[in-house]
């Protein structure tokens with residue numbers, strides 16, 4: 001039974017809830033569910049630790065980040081096993097992306113914080129400079145699709161900036177957070193700096209509304225982001241939101257077609273399409289449309305299958321497959337449930353799917369599906385391609401396939417998205433701003449932008 005982690009100790013409190021293995025549908029673990037008393041206890045522990053942690057020189061906190069990175073390395077196999085048990089992710093992806101990014105997140109923010117310059121301005125007769133103070137206690141609420149990567153993406157900058165945290169992982173994927181709690185204790189992290197509680201959205205709501213929480217960083221659906229905004233509005237708490245997406249790929253006639261196909265296969269089907277950055281709308285120049293579609297349809301049937309996180313999410317994805325048909329789509333690949341003839345048939349798998357022929361105004365093309373599926377449509381001009389890509393209420397990410405450098409710069413700068421990849425996808429420099437516009441989020445994290453969110457500047461001016 002997974003316990004909460006509060007004040008450096010395991011806390012077995014609250015009724016139990018089950019977590020299912022998405023590969024087989026079987027219960028893989030039981031977890032304690034945080035009730036109001038557990039939430040209050042976690043916030044109090046974070047507050048008690050906040051003063052000393054904030055007073056620690058940033059160089060010492062950076063040293064703690066490096067020790068946590070070493071702890072992740074030491075528990076690497078346990079973290080991989082826990083993540084796969086909860087998500088059914090491929091072993092190779094978990095070992096090369098999900099867990100290594102936890103190490104990279106802590107090491108990157110140790111360096112970014114240690115080297116972060118502060119402002120200072122000298123005018124005749126006056127000197128102004130800034131100092132930064134942490135926010136205090138930060139609520140960290142994260143989703144189920146990249147559980148460890150996203151939790152550590154938030155924890156590293158929040159901690160190194162001097163905050164203490166209360167983390168509420170997704171109810172679907174508590175395992176890697178529980179191992180992380182153990183390695184925090186093994187590293188000797190001061191009690192109360194990191195607190196981890198488990199539960200559903202209701203526990204998350206109790207946490208964000210707690211008067212002892214100073215700020216909220218959240219990654220998840222746009223609807224939940226909106227609910228959290230309402231929860232914290234009365235106390236005007238700072239919020240950082242990484243939300244949903246309906247990301248476009250633009251494939252121009254002058255692209256390297258092999259790379260464009262392989263890159264789009266990656267951006268559509270990685271993690272079973274359960275990545276906020278995944279492509280769900282593909283726009284291809286008409287001159288190569290038929291060839292591109294034919295190649296993408298073949299490759300869609302070859303990708304490694306990954307289960308959806310839950311039976312409910314699988315039903316949601318399948319409902320969009322049915323919707324596509326009802327809206328008149330032509331199915332180029334997939335569209336149903338794979339049959340394995342083994343234990344996986346009781347899991348949460350869907351077929352990787354490619355459809356075409358739908359209106360830009362169809363629900364299929366407007367709403368985030370968050371599965372291994374995309375719609376492909378032709379375009380005739382660069383201006384039309386940009387308008388199609390920008391036609392969404394979301395604005396998180398886009399990919400652009402062209403060998404024309406002028407076009408790459410020109411089009412990338414016109415796209416209403418926080419992130420644009422050219423001839424690649426999900427290549428990451430952790431020092432760059434990360435986040436979306438419109439319904440895809442509020443604010444940016446990444447590099448010093450994370451430190452800017454997790455601390456408040458004071459400008460001090462001295463008369464000379």
Ligand SMILES: NC(=O)c1ccc[n+]([C@@H]2O[C@H](COP(=O)([O-])OP(=O)(O)OC[C@H]3O[C@@H](n4cnc5c(N)ncnc54)[C@H](O)[C@@H]3O)[C@@H](O)[C@H]2O)c1
Nearest residue numbers: 142143144169170200201204205220221224242243244276
């Ligand atoms: N932009 C990004 O970086 C990013 C990354 C990953 C996932 N996402 C989005 O997340 C969604 C899928 O993940 P999900 O289903 O876990 O999202 P979700 O919004 O359902 O849940 C995310 C987290 O919020 C908690 N939560 C739910 N309701 C809450 C409330 N009222 N108050 C406080 N906490 C609450 C959940 O328990 C979970 O821990 C997709 O929409 C995807 O696009 C975005």
Ligand SMILES: O=C/C=C/C=C(\O)C(=O)O
Nearest residue numbers: 145146153275276277428
């Ligand atoms: O599903 C969304 C993925 C978000 C990825 C990151 O926040 C990152 O790579 O830092």
